[in-house]
Amino acid sequence: MSDTATAPTRLSVRKTYKLYIGGAFPRSESGRSYVVTDHKGGFLANAALASRKDARDAVVAARKAFAGWSGATAYNRGQVLYRVAELLEGRRAQFTAEVRAAEGLGARQAEAVAEAAIDRWVWYAGWADKIAQVRGAANPVAGPFFNFSLPEPSGVVAVIAPEASSLLGFVSVVAPAVVTGNTVVVLASERCPLPAVSLTEVLATSDVPGGVINVLTGRTAEVAPWLASHMDVNAIDVTGAPDSLADDLAVAAAENLKRVLRPAAEDWIQPPGLKRMLAYLETKTVWHPTGT
Amino acid sequence: MGKFEYAPAPESRSVVSLRESYGLFINGEFTPSADGRAFKTISPATEEVLAEVAEAGPADVDRAVTAARRAYERTWSVLPAKERGKYLFRIARIIQERSRELAVLESLDNGKPIRESRDVDIPLVAAHFFYHAGWADKLEYAGYGPAPKALGVAGQVIPWNFPLLMLAWKIAPALACGNTVVLKPAETTPLTALTFAEICQQADLPPGVVNILTGAGDTGKALVTHPGIDKVAFTGSTEVGKEIARDCAPTRKKVTLELGGKAANIVFEDAPVDQAVEGIVNGIFFNQGHVCCAGSRLLVQESVYDQVLASLQRRLATLRLGDPLDKNTDVGAINSAAQLAKIRELSEVGEAEGAQRWSPPCELPVKGFWFPPTVFTGVSQAHRIAREEIFGPVLSVLTFRTPAEAVEKANNTPYGLSAGVWTDKGSRILWMASRLRAGVVWANTFNKFDPSSPFGGYKESGYGREGGRHGLEAYLDV
Numbered sequence: 001m002s003d004t005a006t007a008p009t010r011l012s013v014r015k016t017y018k019l020y021i022g023g024a025f026p027r028s029e030s031g032r033s034y035v036v037t038d039h040k041g042g043f044l045a046n047a048a049l050a051s052r053k054d055a056r057d058a059v060v061a062a063r064k065a066f067a068g069w070s071g072a073t074a075y076n077r078g079q080v081l082y083r084v085a086e087l088l089e090g091r092r093a094q095f096t097a098e099v100r101a102a103e104g105l106g107a108r109q110a111e112a113v114a115e116a117a118i119d120r121w122v123w124y125a126g127w128a129d130k131i132a133q134v135r136g137a138a139n140p141v142a143g144p145f146f147n148f149s150l151p152e153p154s155g156v157v158a159v160i161a162p163e164a165s166s167l168l169g170f171v172s173v174v175a176p177a178v179v180t181g182n183t184v185v186v187l188a189s190e191r192c193p194l195p196a197v198s199l200t201e202v203l204a205t206s207d208v209p210g211g212v213i214n215v216l217t218g219r220t221a222e223v224a225p226w227l228a229s230h231m232d233v234n235a236i237d238v239t240g241a242p243d244s245l246a247d248d249l250a251v252a253a254a255e256n257l258k259r260v261l262r263p264a265a266e267d268w269i270q271p272p273g274l275k276r277m278l279a280y281l282e283t284k285t286v287w288h289p290t291g292t
Numbered sequence: 293m294g295k296f297e298y299a300p301a302p303e304s305r306s307v308v309s310l311r312e313s314y315g316l317f318i319n320g321e322f323t324p325s326a327d328g329r330a331f332k333t334i335s336p337a338t339e340e341v342l343a344e345v346a347e348a349g350p351a352d353v354d355r356a357v358t359a360a361r362r363a364y365e366r367t368w369s370v371l372p373a374k375e376r377g378k379y380l381f382r383i384a385r386i387i388q389e390r391s392r393e394l395a396v397l398e399s400l401d402n403g404k405p406i407r408e409s410r411d412v413d414i415p416l417v418a419a420h421f422f423y424h425a426g427w428a429d430k431l432e433y434a435g436y437g438p439a440p441k442a443l444g445v446a447g448q449v450i451p452w453n454f455p456l457l458m459l460a461w462k463i464a465p466a467l468a469c470g471n472t473v474v475l476k477p478a479e480t481t482p483l484t485a486l487t488f489a490e491i492c493q494q495a496d497l498p499p500g501v502v503n504i505l506t507g508a509g510d511t512g513k514a515l516v517t518h519p520g521i522d523k524v525a526f527t528g529s530t531e532v533g534k535e536i537a538r539d540c541a542p543t544r545k546k547v548t549l550e551l552g553g554k555a556a557n558i559v560f561e562d563a564p565v566d567q568a569v570e571g572i573v574n575g576i577f578f579n580q581g582h583v584c585c586a587g588s589r590l591l592v593q594e595s596v597y598d599q600v601l602a603s604l605q606r607r608l609a610t611l612r613l614g615d616p617l618d619k620n621t622d623v624g625a626i627n628s629a630a631q632l633a634k635i636r637e638l639s640e641v642g643e644a645e646g647a648q649r650w651s652p653p654c655e656l657p658v659k660g661f662w663f664p665p666t667v668f669t670g671v672s673q674a675h676r677i678a679r680e681e682i683f684g685p686v687l688s689v690l691t692f693r694t695p696a697e698a699v700e701k702a703n704n705t706p707y708g709l710s711a712g713v714w715t716d717k718g719s720r721i722l723w724m725a726s727r728l729r730a731g732v733v734w735a736n737t738f739n740k741f742d743p744s745s746p747f748g749g750y751k752e753s754g755y756g757r758e759g760g761r762h763g764l765e766a767y768l769d770v
Binding site: 134135137139140141142143145149154234247250251253254256257259260262275278282283284286287288 | 419735754
């Protein structure tokens, strides 16, 4: 017995990174996981390796949530999304650290990315009750009719999140889809999925209804084709798919005429513009006669 | 038989001078097809051959795309926007000046009643060019950024149901936004498009800005898959639309598709029955039901089913079917033998699946392609006639009890182009309109169109809008 012995270092409690489907955190039904490393190859975690069944479950959850979310008032959706930003702000240090580990950024750069992600939520949250005014129209038809056009969400959107930008990129592709009233199934970055999974904890504790945002982790090439060919998915964003896979996804998407968003390479720090919101908006035009 | 007989009131054909044969319109000139192939276009009302038309092959498509590209780079994209607009104003005026000729020609080639081509199609064609002419030099105010750019060369394929109107929906916004076009009209209705080519000549439109290629599906496929085009616009069947979406998927072509529909026309018990019946008739028997947004599924609230059906049948007995050029005609000819066969087949399936078929007493001409206005009752949602687009004068009648059930049934389709609602209750109209998953909702009216009103579908009815400020997006690089 020696009084010079040092106290043992505390063993950290690790997190199990799971999927986020219908507001719950299941493991993959396949029971599989895959190793996620930092940019130097060091072990970070075993993430769930989502299967076709997980993807299909996520679509079911998203469809179930669509009526409620698209039917909520725009003001309400805006507040719910703003609340996400509030909770993110409280965990800014955590996300900075996760982005740093995942993407290998310097401390200040990682912090800037985390802050930009939070600010992007805020930016999109504010669009909820404005996009209809910007994209709607009163149409002066040549006849005794009142005629107006309004944007409406396309439905369930599958999103292949960008591979390199694990948090800011993720936020930049998810927020525009949900702020307009769509519900989403997102496939997180294959190489660095952990910040997205941590974001689901924020979503679960904010007021976003279960099923509005569903997050899968796994192999893009395995899961994305199931989403692209799913007949109850209305639109797909293939941003995170490599070019040849994106071609295949777009071909599969034609089967039920999904709206396909396939943007050129993006700098996620730049202001996003309306493009991503418009990609999942339909225009509905209503006619009614005028008269006494 | 009513108290008064109708005397025949045929519109004169003399206003139209048909040529024996027509070439392709490439780079401002009519030219034969490279391999000399041609086909005949007939009048569906009489099966009389109207003219022979060149059939464009891949070499012709290539020639036309090259001409359009050159015109885009050297002429059209460097022309001041206001001058572009003035060409479109000119075209609009010439269409008005030649409206009677165009209406007669359209009815001859398509089989639609002259009353519709004269009062609906051609006026809307002119209106479409007028509306878009004004946009040409105002695009920076359309909400697509301070200096929205054209896409380049557009390849456009249109159907036979509204031949010249669909041409206008395609060409007017394309040109206004600064693109040049290669357009393929449907093989059964090429004549008004070829007359439009003459109008482009009369307007002194620079060569190559508009190119018209006649031909069938192969020509269309060669056009939309040509690597030299930047934009594909298609109106037609969902089946072909999906094929185009697949073909274009690996490319960066911008694609807009306006496809099939199976619209619900929903009549509530508080609707004014006579007006609703007029709307039902207009919804499905306008243009022989060859309308993608036709109200082909009638949903009637159970409590007024008997009354609405009796009233509808009474009204249908007054429809006059026959010579498209007769000004009294309500229902013209089916556009082609192939379409007639499809309508017959689906109607037979309707009977075989257990629905009850009814048509008013109606004598069909011996020659030509004809189908009487037809109503199926006892239709379930599972029946093919309630699910598939018939594209003919065939109405399927279903019933509902509650507004929620009406919405459920109306949305129970992969299509989502249009819908109709008939009720006297304002709040219910807005409630229904917000829940129907369709791009156009007509409340207490049906089948109304206007160049300022965006048109296009949800789901498998396609994507993109035509008309209005929204329609410009399809032809801008935004």
